Amino acid sequence: MKRLSGFILFATICLILPIIFPDNYYVTVVGLTIFINIILAVSLNLLMGYAGQISLGHAAFFGLGAYSSAILTIKYGLNPWLAMLAGAAFVVTLSYVLSRPILKLKGHYLAMATLGLGIIVHIFFVQADELTGGPDGISGLPTLSFLGLAIDSDVKWYFVLCSYMLLSVLFSLNIADSRAGRALSAVHGSEIAAQMMGINTAKVKSHIFVFSALMASIAGSLFAHQQDFVSPESFSFFFSIELVTMVVLGGLGSTFGAVIGAFILSILPEVLIVFEDFEVLIFGAILMVIMIFLPEGLFVALKNKVAAFLAGRQEGSK
Amino acid sequence: MALLEVKNLEKRFGGLKAISDLSFSVPEKMVFSIIGPNGAGKTTLFNLLTNIYTPSSGSIFFKGQEITNLPPFKIARLGISRTFQNLQVFLNMNVIENVMVGCHLRSKSGLIASALRLPSVIAEEKNVKQMAFEALEFCGLSDYADRPAGGLPYGILKKLEVARSLASKPELLLMDEPAAGLNDTETAELCQLIKRICDSGITVLLVEHNMSLVMEISQTVLVLNYGKLLAEGTPEEIQRNPEVIAAYLGEG
Amino acid sequence: MDQLLQFIISGLTVGSIYALVALGFSIIYNASDVVNFAQGEFVMIGAMSAIFMLKAGFSYPLAAFIAIAITAGVGLALDKFAIEPAKNATVVSTIIITIGASIFLRGAALLIWGKEIYGLPPFTTNEPIRIGSATILPQNLWVMVGTAVTVFAVKYFFDHTKMGKAILACSFNKKAAYLVGINVKRMLLVSYGLSAALGAAAGLLVTPITFMSYNAGVMLGLKGFCAAILGGMGNSMGAVLGGILLGIVETVGAGFISSGYKDAIAFFVIMLVLFVKPSGILGKGEAERV
Structure with missing residues (x-):
C-alpha cells in the first residue's frame, strides 16, 4: 500500500503519542484543538485546494454544527448523537441551497459572498440570544457517550477527535485519487475544458461545498461537547480567515499541507504567548511572508524540493 | 443522415454579426474543415456548437437531436468533444x-x-x-x-x-487550430494523427490556417468570410474557387 | 416619516465614509487587480495618528495633515514590501497577502496605541441643526461635504492630470502603458499612496462621530469592499454610489428592523446583489474568452 504509507505513518504517530505522554499538556489539551483545526482545514482544502473555490466563511458551518448540538441537547433534551445528526442535516440543506448561487461567482465576488455568509451567521449567533444565549453563549452540554462509554476525559476525547481527524484525512486522500477528485481538479484547472469533458461543473462544485460543510458541522458538534461550551467568538470572521491561512500555509491542494498548516497555526498561539501583545503582529507578518515568498505553501515547497533532490541524485547515478 | 446539422445559425455581439445565417451539415466519418481569414468567425462557430456562446438564433442538431441550448457538459455526453485554440x-x-x-x-x-x-x-x-x-x-x-x-x-x-x-x-471531435504554433515535423505528425483519428471512426471538424494540412486531409472544406458561408466543396473545388481566392488575397 | 428622514441623514453620513473606503478599494483594484483587505486599516491608522498628533500638541489641521501623510506612507510601504514582491500571485494569494497586511497593521496599532477607544473633537461646534423634526450635527455635514470634495478632487485627478491618466492607462493595459513609457511600478505606488490617503481622510471625518480603536478598521474595510462590489468592482464612481446606497440601506434597515442586525443587513443585501447581478450596479458583464 504505497499510496497510503504517509497516512499510516501519520496515524501511527498520532495514536502512539498519548500512550507515551498521557499527561502532557501539548498532547492531550493542545492536541484536541489541533485535531479540530486539522479536520476543518482538510475540509476547507477540498473546496479551496481541490476545486479552487475560495471560502472566507467556513467557520459558519463549524459554528452551525456546534450551536445545533448545544441548542438541541440543552433546550430540547435531544440525544447528543441525534442532535449532531440534526445539525448535520440542517447544514447539508442550507449549504446545498446556497451552493448554486454562491458558486456561480468567481474570484473576488466568491470571496465576498462567502465572507458575507460567515458574517451573517456570526451576527445571528450574537443577536438571537433567546436561542443562542447571545454573546455569552451556551454552556453545560451533556456528556457524549459512545457504546455506553462516557467520553469524559481529555485522553478519551483525544482518541475520539483523533479518529474523526484521521477519517477526514483518509477521505481527503481518497478523493484526490479518484474520478471525483479529478473532476474537482479539472474545475480548478479550466472550467470550460471540464465542461467539455462532460463534467457538470455546477453540480461538482455544489457537492464538494456540501461535503466540506458537512465535515465542518460534525467537527462543530464534537467541539461543542468537548468544550462543554459554545460562544460566538469561536466562529467569527477571523476564524474563517485563520482556516484559510492554515490551508494556504501548508499548500493549497495538498491534504498533508492542510494538516501541517493547521498544526502550525494551532501551536503558534502557544508559542507566541511569550510575546504577548506582539502575537497579532507576528501572525500577520508570517502570513504575508509565506504568501509572498512561498506561495505554494510550506509543505508543498518542501515536498517539491525533496522530489527535485531525489530526481537529481537519480540523474547523477545514471 | 448527417452527423451534425447547422441551420440558419446567427450570433450577434452588440451590433456586430459574428456569424450570420449559416447552414451546413457534416456527414459521418470524414474530416470536415472550416477555413477563412482571421476574424471570419471560426472559433465563434466552435463556441456556438459547444454552447460556450449561446446562439442569437438558428439551431444545431447532432444525430438528429437538437443541441442548440444544451449546456456544454450535456453536449459532451452526446458524443462531441473539442480542443481549444488557446490551450485549456x-x-x-x-x-x-x-x-x-x-x-x-x-x-x-x-x-x-x-x-x-x-x-x-x-x-x-x-x-x-x-x-x-x-x-x-x-x-x-x-x-x-x-x-x-x-x-x-x-x-x-x-x-x-x-x-x-x-x-x-467522442463521435465528433472539434479541433480548433491544432497546427498553430507547431513546427513542420510536429505538423506532419499531427497530420498522421488526424488521419488515424478519422480511420478509427471519429468524425473530425477542423478549424485550421495551415492550408497544405487542410487540403491534404479534408474530404470537405467550408470557407467562412465575415461570418457568412463563402463556399463549400472538395479541397480541389475550393482551391479553384475565384471568390475564395479573392477573399484570401483581400480583394473586393 | 420624520424617523425616515433622520435615518437617511445618518445613512448618508455612514454612506459617505463607505464611499471613501470603496473609492480607495477601486483605485487599487483598477491599478493592480488586487482587492486590498487592509483598506479598513488605513482608516484606522489615519484616525489614530491624528488623535495622537493632537494629543502631542499639534493644531487640528496640522495633525490631520500629518495623519494623512503617515497613512499614505503606510500605503506606499504596503505596495513596496508586500504587493510588488509578489508579482505573479494568484487572486487567492493576493487576498491572503492583504489580509496578512491588515492583521499586521492591526497588531502594530495595538502595540503603539493599545486597546483603548479614542475620539476626536468635532471639526466645528456641535450644535445640532434642526430640519423639520429631524436633526443634523455639523460633523455630519462635514462628512458629507468632505466626501464630496474629496471625490471630485479624485475624479479631477484621474480625468485631467497627466499622472491620473497614466494610472488609468495602467489599469486598462499594463504592457501597453509600459511600452508608451509610463513607469508602471511608480503608478502602482502612487495608487496605493492615494488610496491610503483616502482611507485616512475617511478616518478623520468619521472619528468625531463614531470613535476609533485599533480594530475598528475591519468592519469599515469590509463594508467598503461591499460598497465597491455593489457599485461594480473597479468603477470608481460606482464605488461612491455603492457606498452611499449601502449606508442608507443599512441605516434604514437597522432602524426599522433591529440595530443589532445592522451589519447583517448590509451583507445580506450584498449577497442578494451578487446572486442577481454579480457585476454590480454600474459594472459590465464579462464574457470568458476561449
Whole structure:
C-alpha cells in the first residue's frame, strides 16, 4: 500500500503519542484543538485546494454544527448523537441551497459572498440570544457517550477527535485519487475544458461545498461537547480567515499541507504567548511572508524540493 | 443522415454579426474543415456548437437531436468533444490525470464512493487508467504519462488536449487550430494523427490556417468570410474557387 | 416619516465614509487587480495618528495633515514590501497577502496605541441643526461635504492630470502603458499612496462621530469592499454610489428592523446583489474568452 504509507505513518504517530505522554499538556489539551483545526482545514482544502473555490466563511458551518448540538441537547433534551445528526442535516440543506448561487461567482465576488455568509451567521449567533444565549453563549452540554462509554476525559476525547481527524484525512486522500477528485481538479484547472469533458461543473462544485460543510458541522458538534461550551467568538470572521491561512500555509491542494498548516497555526498561539501583545503582529507578518515568498505553501515547497533532490541524485547515478 | 446539422445559425455581439445565417451539415466519418481569414468567425462557430456562446438564433442538431441550448457538459455526453485554440489543459494535474479526466463520461464513481474508496472504485480506477494510457499511446505521449502538465512544451500540450478528448470516445471531435504554433515535423505528425483519428471512426471538424494540412486531409472544406458561408466543396473545388481566392488575397 | 428622514441623514453620513473606503478599494483594484483587505486599516491608522498628533500638541489641521501623510506612507510601504514582491500571485494569494497586511497593521496599532477607544473633537461646534423634526450635527455635514470634495478632487485627478491618466492607462493595459513609457511600478505606488490617503481622510471625518480603536478598521474595510462590489468592482464612481446606497440601506434597515442586525443587513443585501447581478450596479458583464 504505497499510496497510503504517509497516512499510516501519520496515524501511527498520532495514536502512539498519548500512550507515551498521557499527561502532557501539548498532547492531550493542545492536541484536541489541533485535531479540530486539522479536520476543518482538510475540509476547507477540498473546496479551496481541490476545486479552487475560495471560502472566507467556513467557520459558519463549524459554528452551525456546534450551536445545533448545544441548542438541541440543552433546550430540547435531544440525544447528543441525534442532535449532531440534526445539525448535520440542517447544514447539508442550507449549504446545498446556497451552493448554486454562491458558486456561480468567481474570484473576488466568491470571496465576498462567502465572507458575507460567515458574517451573517456570526451576527445571528450574537443577536438571537433567546436561542443562542447571545454573546455569552451556551454552556453545560451533556456528556457524549459512545457504546455506553462516557467520553469524559481529555485522553478519551483525544482518541475520539483523533479518529474523526484521521477519517477526514483518509477521505481527503481518497478523493484526490479518484474520478471525483479529478473532476474537482479539472474545475480548478479550466472550467470550460471540464465542461467539455462532460463534467457538470455546477453540480461538482455544489457537492464538494456540501461535503466540506458537512465535515465542518460534525467537527462543530464534537467541539461543542468537548468544550462543554459554545460562544460566538469561536466562529467569527477571523476564524474563517485563520482556516484559510492554515490551508494556504501548508499548500493549497495538498491534504498533508492542510494538516501541517493547521498544526502550525494551532501551536503558534502557544508559542507566541511569550510575546504577548506582539502575537497579532507576528501572525500577520508570517502570513504575508509565506504568501509572498512561498506561495505554494510550506509543505508543498518542501515536498517539491525533496522530489527535485531525489530526481537529481537519480540523474547523477545514471 | 448527417452527423451534425447547422441551420440558419446567427450570433450577434452588440451590433456586430459574428456569424450570420449559416447552414451546413457534416456527414459521418470524414474530416470536415472550416477555413477563412482571421476574424471570419471560426472559433465563434466552435463556441456556438459547444454552447460556450449561446446562439442569437438558428439551431444545431447532432444525430438528429437538437443541441442548440444544451449546456456544454450535456453536449459532451452526446458524443462531441473539442480542443481549444488557446490551450485549456489542466496545468494543475499531470499528463495521465488530464487524460483520465477525459474518461469522466466512461466511468461513474461519485463523491461518497470515492471518499470511501469502495471496491468498485478501485476496480474502476484501474480500468480508467488503462483507457487513459491507450489514448496517450494513440497520440504518442506514453513517455510523458507521469510528468506534470505544467512544464511541458507547447507541442506536447496540444497533443495532450487531443488525447484527453479522444479518451472520452467522442463521435465528433472539434479541433480548433491544432497546427498553430507547431513546427513542420510536429505538423506532419499531427497530420498522421488526424488521419488515424478519422480511420478509427471519429468524425473530425477542423478549424485550421495551415492550408497544405487542410487540403491534404479534408474530404470537405467550408470557407467562412465575415461570418457568412463563402463556399463549400472538395479541397480541389475550393482551391479553384475565384471568390475564395479573392477573399484570401483581400480583394473586393 | 420624520424617523425616515433622520435615518437617511445618518445613512448618508455612514454612506459617505463607505464611499471613501470603496473609492480607495477601486483605485487599487483598477491599478493592480488586487482587492486590498487592509483598506479598513488605513482608516484606522489615519484616525489614530491624528488623535495622537493632537494629543502631542499639534493644531487640528496640522495633525490631520500629518495623519494623512503617515497613512499614505503606510500605503506606499504596503505596495513596496508586500504587493510588488509578489508579482505573479494568484487572486487567492493576493487576498491572503492583504489580509496578512491588515492583521499586521492591526497588531502594530495595538502595540503603539493599545486597546483603548479614542475620539476626536468635532471639526466645528456641535450644535445640532434642526430640519423639520429631524436633526443634523455639523460633523455630519462635514462628512458629507468632505466626501464630496474629496471625490471630485479624485475624479479631477484621474480625468485631467497627466499622472491620473497614466494610472488609468495602467489599469486598462499594463504592457501597453509600459511600452508608451509610463513607469508602471511608480503608478502602482502612487495608487496605493492615494488610496491610503483616502482611507485616512475617511478616518478623520468619521472619528468625531463614531470613535476609533485599533480594530475598528475591519468592519469599515469590509463594508467598503461591499460598497465597491455593489457599485461594480473597479468603477470608481460606482464605488461612491455603492457606498452611499449601502449606508442608507443599512441605516434604514437597522432602524426599522433591529440595530443589532445592522451589519447583517448590509451583507445580506450584498449577497442578494451578487446572486442577481454579480457585476454590480454600474459594472459590465464579462464574457470568458476561449
